[in-house]
Amino acid sequence: QVQLVESGGGLVQAGGSLRLDCTASGGTFSNYHMAWFRQAPGKERDLVARINWSGGTTYYADFVTGRFTISRDNTKNTVYLQMNALKPEDTAVYYCAAVRGVAWYTRPSQYDYWGQGTQVTVSS
Numbered sequence: 026q027v028q029l030v031e032s033g034g035g036l037v038q039a040g041g042s043l044r045l046d047c048t049a050s051g052g053t054f055s056n057y058h059m060a061w062f063r064q065a066p067g068k069e070r071d072l073v074a075r076i077n078w079s080g081g082t083t084y085y086a087d088f089v090t091g092r093f094t095i096s097r098d099n100t101k102n103t104v105y106l107q108m109n110a111l112k113p114e115d116t117a118v119y120y121c122a123a124v125r126g127v128a129w130y131t132r133p134s135q136y137d138y139w140g141q142g143t144q145v146t147v148s149s
Contacts, residue, residue, distance in 0.1 A: 027052040027138040029121050034143030037111055041147070045106040047121030047140055054102040055079070058128040060136065061095060061106045063117035063145075070120070070133045074106060077128040084129070089115075111147045118142040 033045040045061065060075035074085045074095035083095050092111075097104040104121060120143075122136035130136060 027057065027123055029123060029138055029140035031119065031121050031140040031143040034119060034145045036146045036148065039111060039113055039147055039149050041111050042107070042109045043111065043145060045108070045119055045121075045143060045145075047104045047106075049102045049104075049123065055099040057123040057125055057138075058130075059095075059097060059104040060122045060124075060130075061104075062120045062122060062133060063115075064120070064142075065117040068117075072131050072133075073119070075128070075130075076104065082128060108145070111145075113147045113149045115145060116147050117145060119145050 028051045029047055029049050031047045037043055055078050058077050061073040062070050063073050064070040076083045076095045076097055080097045092109050094107040121140045123138040124136045
C-alpha cells in the first residue's frame with residue numbers, strides 16, 4: 026500500500042510560481058509511474074503531467090506545456106510539479122497519483138494510489 030502526501034499549494038498572484046511536492050511511503054517508489062491531476066470546482070479531474078518510473082519520459086497537457094515541469098527524485102521518494110507563469114484558470118485542487126506497469130495512462134480511474142490533494146489558488 027502506497028501513501029502519497031502532497032504539499033506546496035497556496036495562494037499566488039497571476040504570473041507567479043509555486044512548486045508542489047508529493048512524497049511517497051509504503052512502497053518502492055521507483056516501481057511507480059507518477060502523475061499530477063487537478064480538479065476545479067464543478068469540473069472533472071484532469072491530467073496535468075505524468076512521468077515514468079525513471080524520469081526519462083514526461084507528458085504534459087496542452088494547457089500547461091511550457092509553463093509546468095514535472096520531475097522526480099527516486100532517492101527522496103518524491104515527485105515535483107514546478108508551476109510557472111500561473112494563471113487564474115490554474116486554480117484547482119492538485120492531486121498526485123501513482124500507477125505500476127503502464128506509463129501512459131491518462132484517466133484518473135487508471136491510477137492506483139492518490140494523495141489527499143493540495144489547493145492552488147491564483148488571483149488575478
